[in-house]
Amino acid sequence: xxxxxxxxxxxxxxxxxxxxxxxxxxxxxxxxxxxxxxxxxxxxxxxxxxxxxxxxxxxxxxxxxxxxxxxxxxxxxxxxxxxxxxxxxxxxxxxxxxxxxxxxxxxxxxxxxxxxxxxxxxxxxxxxxxxxxxxxxxxxxxxxxxxxxxxxxxxxxxxxxxxxxxxxxxxxxxxxxxxxxxxxxxxxxxxxxx
Amino acid sequence: xxxxxxxxxxxxxxxxxxxxxxxxxxxxxxxxxxxxxxxxxxxxxxxxxxxxxxxxxxxxxxxxxxxxxxxxxxxxxxxxxxxxxxxxxxxxxxxxxxxxxxxxxxxxxxxxxxxxxxxxxxxxxxxxxxxxxxxxxxxxxxxxxxxxxxxxxxxxxxxxxxxxxxxxxxxx
Numbered sequence: 080x081x082x083x084x085x086x087x088x089x090x091x092x093x094x095x096x097x098x099x100x101x102x103x104x105x106x107x108x109x110x111x112x113x114x115x116x117x118x119x120x121x122x123x124x125x126x127x128x129x130x131x132x133x134x135x136x137x138x139x140x141x142x143x144x145x146x147x148x149x150x151x152x153x154x155x156x157x158x159x160x161x162x163x164x165x166x167x168x169x170x171x172x173x174x175x176x177x178x179x180x181x182x183x184x185x186x187x188x189x190x191x192x193x194x195x196x197x198x199x200x201x202x203x204x205x206x207x208x209x210x211x212x213x214x215x216x217x218x219x220x221x222x223x224x225x226x227x228x229x230x231x232x233x234x235x236x237x238x239x240x241x242x243x244x245x246x247x248x249x250x251x252x253x254x255x256x257x258x259x260x261x262x263x264x265x266x267x268x269x270x271x272x273x
Numbered sequence: 274x275x276x277x278x279x280x281x282x283x284x285x286x287x288x289x290x291x292x293x294x295x296x297x298x299x300x301x302x303x304x305x306x307x308x309x310x311x312x313x314x315x316x317x318x319x320x321x322x323x324x325x326x327x328x329x330x331x332x333x334x335x336x337x338x339x340x341x342x343x344x345x346x347x348x349x350x351x352x353x354x355x356x357x358x359x360x361x362x363x364x365x366x367x368x369x370x371x372x373x374x375x376x377x378x379x380x381x382x383x384x385x386x387x388x389x390x391x392x393x394x395x396x397x398x399x400x401x402x403x404x405x406x407x408x409x410x411x412x413x414x415x416x417x418x419x420x421x422x423x424x425x426x427x428x429x430x431x432x433x434x435x436x437x438x439x440x441x442x443x444x445x
Contacts, residue, residue, distance in 0.1 A: 122340070125363030128333035131325070132364060135337025135345070138298070138323065159326025163334075166324060259368070263340050272342040 080238045081216045083177055084108040089216065090146075090175075093223040097173075098143055098266065100133045103150035104183040104242050107254060117269040121262045127156025130174070134164050137172040140270070144171050144227070151178040151198060152190050158201065161234075165206030170230040174202070179241040187243035202234035214238040280411035282438040284310035287375070288317065290418040291346060294373070298323055298338050300331040301348040304377055310348075328353030329360040332372065332431075339370045350377040351395040351435075361402055361431065371425035374404075374433045375418070381437040383410075399433055406433035 083105035091112050098118045101109040113119055122132035130149050137145035154160070154176060164172065180193035190196075199210040208231055213219040219237065226233055244251060257265070267273070287310060291299070300323045303311045314322050325331050328349045335345040349357070354376050365372050380389025387393060399406050405424065407417040418434050425432040 120340070122333070122336060122364075124367055125329070125333065125360045128329060128360050128364055131330040131333035132337040135300075135323075135334035135339075136341055137337070138321070138334070139338040139341025139343045157327065157330060160330055163323075163325045163330055266340065267342075272340075 080214055080240050081219060083239045083242070084111065085216050086175075086177065086219065086237055086239065087112040087148075089220045089223060092220075093227045094146075095144065095227065097146045097227070098136070098140070099146045099148070100129065100136075101148040102129055102153055103177065104244060105150065105177040105179060105239055106148055109148070110254065110256060116257070117265045119262060120266050121257070121259050124259060127153045130154065130160050131157065131163070134160065134167075134169065134172065137169040138167060141169070141171055143270075144173065145169075146173045146175065148175045148177055151176060151180070151193075151196075152182050154198065155190055161202050161205035161207070164232050165202075168208070169232055170208075172231040173226060173233045174207075174231075174235070176234070176236045177239045178236055179239050181241050181243070183241045183243045186245050187241055197236075199234060199236040202236075207232050207234045210234040210236075212236050280413060282409060282411050282414070282436065284313050286412045286415040287418065287436075288313050288320075290415055292317070292319065294346075294419060294422045295344050296346050296373075297321065297343040298335075298345040299348050300325055300334045300338075300345055302326075302328055302331070302350070302353055304350040304379075327356065329357040332357060332360040332364040332374075335372055336364045336368050336370065339368075339372070345372070347372065347374040349374070350391075351379050351398075352391050354433075355391075355394065355398050358398075358402070361404070365431040366402070369429045371422070371427075371429055372431040373418070373422045373425050374431050376406075376433055376435055378408075378435040378437040381435070383437070395435070404431060404433050406435055408435050408437050410437045 123129040133147040199212045203210040331347040338345040380387045380392025421432045
């Protein structure tokens with residue numbers, strides 16, 4: 080397994096000018112790593128649908144590299160989105176999956192068939208241009224240049240440890256972050272979209 | 274007594290309205306009532322058709338396209354719209370952007386009652402989500418599509434056009 084923060088630190092070296100979206104409990108570490116918040120976007124807001132929203136963003140911005148860090152719990156809620164993405168073949172889309180095998184935000188209950196499911200096989204079968212599986216940081220690090228510089232859609236499944244949150248939501252540490260509307264506004268300003 | 278519907282709604286009318294509005298993307302799951310419309314849209318080089326796997330995806334894809342400065346329209350059936358409640362809430366209403374949703378009104382009969390529960394629950398569903406809607410049955414109603422879009426732009430909300438022509442040749 081690879082710590083989520085290590086995944087983001089390795090990715091940051093290869094980010095370039097990419098627009099980046101993160102999801103889930105693992106995604107919180109991106110805020111400590113990113114160096115270009117104006118190109119970080121948050122389009123969550125409905126169960127399992129942020130991937131579809133980032134897919135739409137990639138379709139609308141074909142000249143921008145768009146990177147989405149998904150989670151397996153969210154993807155399982157709308158697995159058909161893999162076929163939707165593969166069908167439109169967005170060459171600028173890189174789809175990471177941080178797989179911790181459980182719903183960490185609700186106490187760590189396992190997702191269905193968490194031990195045996197292979198998401199990269201599902202993505203490959205759906206028609207993604209390239210797929211990867213990693214549970215070793217060095218292997219991931221040496222592959223990121225290739226991942227970020229090939230035509231997509233590319234799917235990258237990474238095993239990460241669960242960071243389970245058991246406290247009631249009201250008692251959890253609150254991180255200062257921009258809301259969805261602010262990230263949209265900042266990205267549009269960055270790209271000159273009115 | 275309700276009069277018999279004499280005119281039909283041609284798919285070409287919808288495509289012309291979409292072009293007039295400036296639509297760039299149609300996000301859709303085809304259904305049996307809109308197959309010919311799908312074929313027409315695929316032929317238009319100003320329009321990108323985005324097929325999705327489940328209707329709930331369509332509002333999310335539309336949000337992403339809107340952020341990118343595009344003009345998306347969702348084209349689905351009432352059954353799929355009802356499946357999409359959480360996406361309509363979280364991706365369209367809460368996001369606060371103009372979204373035209375064209376929804377096939379399966380089961381619509383104009384006779385005041387229908388045996389199809391898809392039709393029975395369509396308008397109560399729209400009312401529950403506080404979604405305004407326009408009924409389009411014939412070519413003469415086509416301008417309502419632009420009216421609905423203009424309302425969506427003005428209110429920054431989703432506005433629905435119900436296509437009530439299931440039994441009158443919309444699929445040629």
